[in-house]
Amino acid sequence: xxxxxxxxxxxxxxxxxxxxxxxxxxxxxxxxxxxxxxxxxxxxxxxxxxxxxxxxxxxxxxxxxxxxxxxxxxxxxxxxxxxxxxxxxxxxxxxxxxxxxxxxxxxxxxxxxxxxxxxxxxxxxxxxxxxxxxxxxxxxxxxxxxxxxxxxxxxxxxxxxxxxxxxxxxxxxxxxxxxxxxxxxxxxxxxxxxxxxxxxxxxxxxxxxxxxxxxxxxxxxxxxxxxxxxxxxxxxxxxxxxxxxxxxxxxxxxxxxxxxxxxxxxxxxxxxxxxxxxxxxxxxxxxxxxxxxxxxxxxxxxxxxxxxxxxxxxxxxxxxxxxxxxxxxxxxxxxxxxxxxxxxxxxxxxxxxxxxxxxxxxxxxxxx
Numbered sequence: 001x002x003x004x005x006x007x008x009x010x011x012x013x014x015x016x017x018x019x020x021x022x023x024x025x026x027x028x029x030x031x032x033x034x035x036x037x038x039x040x041x042x043x044x045x046x047x048x049x050x051x052x053x054x055x056x057x058x059x060x061x062x063x064x065x066x067x068x069x070x071x072x073x074x075x076x077x078x079x080x081x082x083x084x085x086x087x088x089x090x091x092x093x094x095x096x097x098x099x100x101x102x103x104x105x106x107x108x109x110x111x112x113x114x115x116x117x118x119x120x121x122x123x124x125x126x127x128x129x130x131x132x133x134x135x136x137x138x139x140x141x142x143x144x145x146x147x148x149x150x151x152x153x154x155x156x157x158x159x160x161x162x163x164x165x166x167x168x169x170x171x172x173x174x175x176x177x178x179x180x181x182x183x184x185x186x187x188x189x190x191x192x193x194x195x196x197x198x199x200x201x202x203x204x205x206x207x208x209x210x211x212x213x214x215x216x217x218x219x220x221x222x223x224x225x226x227x228x229x230x231x232x233x234x235x236x237x238x239x240x241x242x243x244x245x246x247x248x249x250x251x252x253x254x255x256x257x258x259x260x261x262x263x264x265x266x267x268x269x270x271x272x273x274x275x276x277x278x279x280x281x282x283x284x285x286x287x288x289x290x291x292x293x294x295x296x297x298x299x300x301x302x303x304x305x306x307x308x309x310x311x312x313x314x315x316x317x318x319x320x321x322x323x324x325x326x327x328x329x330x331x332x333x334x335x336x337x338x339x340x341x342x343x344x345x346x347x348x349x350x351x352x353x354x355x356x357x358x359x360x361x362x363x364x365x366x367x368x
Contacts, residue, residue: 040366041076042068043331045188045219045301046359047323048350055326056355064357067347068334077331079188084118085324086136086185088218090172091150092195094127095165096227098152100310104194107313108147111192112140114321122181126172127153128164128201136181161234161245166201169289174204177216188329189216190302192320194223194313197289198231200248206292213296215364219327220302221320222293223313228286235278239271246270247281255281258288301360334365341367 046064048056061078089108097104112121121143123134134146153165176182176191191213199205213220234245247255247270256266265277273281290304297304303323305316334344341364348359 040333040337041331042334042346042363043077043217043329044346044348044359044363045190045327045329046348046350046357047327048355048357049326050352050356051354055322056350057326059328059350061330063351064328064330065349066330066332067349068332068336068344070345070347071335073332073335075330075332077329079329083188083329084116084120086120086182086187086189087115087122087324088176088180088182088189088191089121089123090176090191090193090195091123091125091147092127092167092169092193092225093125093150093152094167095153095155095161096196096230097225098154098160101150101152103310103313105147105150107310107317108194109144110314111317111321112144112147114318116325119324120185123147124172124176124180125150126168128166128168129153130168130172130175132175132180136185158242159244160242163201163248166248167195167199168202169195169197169199170202170204170206170209172202173209173213177209177212177218182218183216188327190219190221190324191216192221192223192317194225194307196225196227196231196286197222197293198227198251198285199254199289200251202250205250205254210292210296210299211364214299214360216300217363218300219360220296220300221323222297222302222304223307223316223320224290224293224304225307226309228282231286232279232282235282236275247278251285252281254288255284259284299361301358303358330359336365339366339368341365 048059050056061075064075066073066075091104091108093101115121120136121134121140122132122136123143123146124130124132133150134143155162155165173193182189182191231245234243237244252266252270256263265273293304296302305319307313307316336344343362344365345362346360348357350357
């Protein structure tokens with residue numbers, strides 16, 4: 001939703017609860033066993049693959065073992081792969097995607113066709129502005145229609161790329177986990193974000209957003225677009241060229257904060273930077289974006305799928321759908337009951353021993 005309209009639109013959305021975390025069945029308790037708060041329940045999704053990379057879909061609760069900070073935990077709730085998902089698609093429609101919108105829409109529609117009828121789907125599109133264009137209440141055909149009506153952000157007559165065509169990547173993630181209906185959704189949920197991840201116009205930053213995403217209990221999948229060379233080409237064009245690109249102030253600060261804090265180039269007018277400096281900054285921004293996406297995916301039990309070209313997008317979406325269909329929902333009450341607000345590391349193992357398990361790597365404990 002556009003930043004100024006978020007609160008109005010969100011008030012119009014009513015999301016029925018599909019409860020696992022708050023309403024998951026609890027194991028029988030003896031009279032002397034203390035009643036445990038449902039909010040203590042830790043819920044994760046996990047998938048298992050064999051040595052050939054094929055999903056293992058016939059596992060039971062006893063086939064899994066969970067460790068928290070190295071200590072074995074007792075599984076309290078288990079659901080097989082048939083349990084539905086609540087999914088939020090994030091689609092980058094910044095200026096660089098304008099020529100490929102038809103491919104992007106087709107790939108997104110194909111992804112919807114791979115989902116099960118009871119999976120619930122919402123859609124956020126973002127450039128500089130962010131908009132929730134479909135909610136979990138919407139019928140599938142309405143979601144598809146909303147995607148079909150999407151257009152890429154437009155520049156000006158003189159320049160294809162302006163501040164209006166920028167990428168508010170961090171703000172889109174913030175909206176997804178804090179101000180969209182996904183925050184109230186319970187049960188299995190995931191965010192599927194198609195973007196290069198190189199932010200240029202957000203008010204938030206990675207530090208602001210990453211912990212909130214980790215606390216959301218959503219698995220995050222990134223379909224990472226390969227736009228590095230195309231961006232560099234625009235950066236090296238003369239200002240008079242309609243395809244000219246420039247770094248935003250936030251990108252300059254992000255690069256020099258991480259790679260060369262005291263460089264005199266930091267304060268040089270961007271138009272006066274040499275081609276070599278522009279190459280270094282561009283490469284650094286993409287390196288940072290890829291690292292941040294991988295960190296979020298690892299911590300939430302998601303995955304990063306590199307998209308070499310938009311022509312490959314439909315195939316990548318299909319891989320994501322296959323991954324979602326092979327996930328198990330597992331919950332446990334942590335043996336460590338301290339409310340210290342610290343990060344707790346999770347490790348999930350599955351039988352047979354050669355199985356590889358993908359699940360989020362931990363969670364933030366509740367504070368006092």
